[in-house]
Amino acid sequence: MKTKEDTLLTRDLLTHPHLQSNLTVPRLVEKVLSRSEGVLSATGAVSAHTGEYTGRSPKDKYIVRDGTSEDVDWGDVNQSIDEATFDHLLEKVTAYLHDRNELFHFQGFAGADENFRLPIQVINEYAWHNLFARQLFITPTENELAEHQPEFTVISAPTFKADPEVDGTSSETFILISFDKRIVLIGGTEYAGEIKKSIFSVMNYMLPKRDVLSMHCSANVGREGDVALFFGLSGTGKTTLSADPYRRLIGDDEHGWSPNGVFNIEGGCYAKCINLSEKKEPQIFNAIRFGCVLENVVLNDETRDPDYDDTSLTENTRAAYPLENIDNIVSPSVAGHPNTIIFLTADASGTLPPISRLTKEQAMYHFLSGYTSKLAGTERGVTKPQATFSACFGSPFLPLAPSTYAELLGEKVDQHNANVFLVNTGWTGGSYGTGERIKLSYTRAMVHAALEGELNAIETVKDPIFGLEIPMHVAGVPDDLLVPMNTWDDKEAYKQEARELAMKFHENFKKFTQASETIRSAGPSYKGN
Numbered sequence: 001m002k003t004k005e006d007t008l009l010t011r012d013l014l015t016h017p018h019l020q021s022n023l024t025v026p027r028l029v030e031k032v033l034s035r036s037e038g039v040l041s042a043t044g045a046v047s048a049h050t051g052e053y054t055g056r057s058p059k060d061k062y063i064v065r066d067g068t069s070e071d072v073d074w075g076d077v078n079q080s081i082d083e084a085t086f087d088h089l090l091e092k093v094t095a096y097l098h099d100r101n102e103l104f105h106f107q108g109f110a111g112a113d114e115n116f117r118l119p120i121q122v123i124n125e126y127a128w129h130n131l132f133a134r135q136l137f138i139t140p141t142e143n144e145l146a147e148h149q150p151e152f153t154v155i156s157a158p159t160f161k162a163d164p165e166v167d168g169t170s171s172e173t174f175i176l177i178s179f180d181k182r183i184v185l186i187g188g189t190e191y192a193g194e195i196k197k198s199i200f201s202v203m204n205y206m207l208p209k210r211d212v213l214s215m216h217c218s219a220n221v222g223r224e225g226d227v228a229l230f231f232g233l234s235g236t237g238k239t240t241l242s243a244d245p246y247r248r249l250i251g252d253d254e255h256g257w258s259p260n261g262v263f264n265i266e267g268g269c270y271a272k273c274i275n276l277s278e279k280k281e282p283q284i285f286n287a288i289r290f291g292c293v294l295e296n297v298v299l300n301d302e303t304r305d306p307d308y309d310d311t312s313l314t315e316n317t318r319a320a321y322p323l324e325n326i327d328n329i330v331s332p333s334v335a336g337h338p339n340t341i342i343f344l345t346a347d348a349s350g351t352l353p354p355i356s357r358l359t360k361e362q363a364m365y366h367f368l369s370g371y372t373s374k375l376a377g378t379e380r381g382v383t384k385p386q387a388t389f390s391a392c393f394g395s396p397f398l399p400l401a402p403s404t405y406a407e408l409l410g411e412k413v414d415q416h417n418a419n420v421f422l423v424n425t426g427w428t429g430g431s432y433g434t435g436e437r438i439k440l441s442y443t444r445a446m447v448h449a450a451l452e453g454e455l456n457a458i459e460t461v462k463d464p465i466f467g468l469e470i471p472m473h474v475a476g477v478p479d480d481l482l483v484p485m486n487t488w489d490d491k492e493a494y495k496q497e498a499r500e501l502a503m504k505f506h507e508n509f510k511k512f513t514q515a516s517e518t519i520r521s522a523g524p525s526y527k528g529n
Contacts, residue, residue: 044290216394232344264333348373348385
């Protein structure tokens with residue numbers, strides 16, 4: 001619970017003489033334009049730039065270390081900061097914001113399931129950040145708003161710059177979470193994604209304590225009510241594959257799996273816009289209209305048309321829009337228990353099977369591993385593909401030990417007999433630069449077969465290096481493509497590449513000291529000499 005002092009500080013902001021609370025979308029758009037925070041694009045969406053910071057600042061994110069947060073998995077991801085430092089900055093930011101001409105206030109929810117949702121409020125220095133929050137979180141009805149009691153507060157002051165020597169931060173930027181005071185304090189960055197991801201981190205801390213698996217994944221549901229989850233890091237095809245005209249979208253990024261089923265944590269989508277086209281991704285393209293927020297998307301000076309191919313500001317261009325802008329959705333964003341779980345990876349080594357079925361233990365192993373390949377150009381300094389691992393496909397947002405989430409996954413897979421598949425959307429016939437990317441049409445056919453249950457009883461062959469069960473036939477996919485070594489001209493080169501990747505899996509998994517031997521042995525069969 002909040003202390004009296006913290007309540008008074010928050011109340012000080014909420015009694016600001018020019019506080020704009022729960023403005024409608026049109027009024028927020030007017031505010032953005034009148035304050036020159038952004039411009040109107042030809043699509044009707046507001047376009048804003050974030051300046052120096054065009055992505056998250058993980059090295060500037062901290063959790064307050066106190067009696068409430070003793071179970072946090074402290075380390076490079078979850079850096080600690082003391083209560084005194086937090087209190088000092090909270091007081092400074094509150095005073096700073098009190099002197100602003102206007103403040104913007106949004107009240108809403110995180111979590112579509114009323115049994116597990118978190119009432120939140122967001123206090124913003126910028127109108128466009130408040131519009132972003134309104135589109136990404138769940139907006140209450142009039143009756144819900146009348147009874148709304150916030151249990152977590154986000155305070156965002158992008159133009160407040162910390163002084164590291166005085167304020168105890170690493171840089172001018174800070175994202176601080178206090179689970180005791182139930183406040184997220186953000187300063188020194190205009191990147192709106194920090195608002196969204198900080199609440200996701202909060203939910204990742206709170207939900208597992210209520211037997212809810214919080215997940216960084218997309219989810220959809222078929223005509224028969226069958227639910228599918230899609231996990232995957234950036235560039236693996238998570239958003240593309242979950243956007244299916246024959247299935248309704250539950251959500252594209254953050255979900256909870258409770259004793260009741262799956263629910264979306266958000267009320268909107270925060271989609272990447274790089275190379276976006278109506279032909280390739282019509283749902284996202286057509287969702288970007290009035291009331292949406294375009295972040296760091298370059299516009300034509302005359303026509304104000306977005307140029308989604310222009311990466312001069314950043315490759316991390318984004319669009320924030322409400323779920324209602326997608327035609328084929330589940331409303332409210334709640335569904336039953338998953339029938340099928342898809343782990344997506346874009347393997348640049350060209351050695352992982354395009355699709356394989358996992359045992360429960362293998363599912364937990366690959367969930368903890370969270371493997372994909374980081375490609376050249378995605379980050380500064382990356383000149384060739386690199387194997388990258390992110391625990392539970394969302395390591396930066398996990399306050400608790402990864403094993404907490406993996407154990408919950410294993411229990412729920414067991415309890416609800418969910419089928420789990422590893423799908424490689426990466427390379428075949430050779431590694432990156434030699435082979436070619438697996439055709440999207442083949443991947444869609446494999447995912448369709450998995451969702452329809454066509455692979456549940458089909459004959460499989462075991463991969464000798466990774467220990468994965470590979471189906472011998474998938475409708476619409478060449479049989480030779482299914483077994484990676486069959487697609488390589490140089491078989492010895494394939495074996496060498498596969499063994500190297502297997503060793504990277506083993507090396508990465510050493511950090512999961514809490515994992516049982518059963519899970520540990522579910523990894524690649526090859527362990528080196």
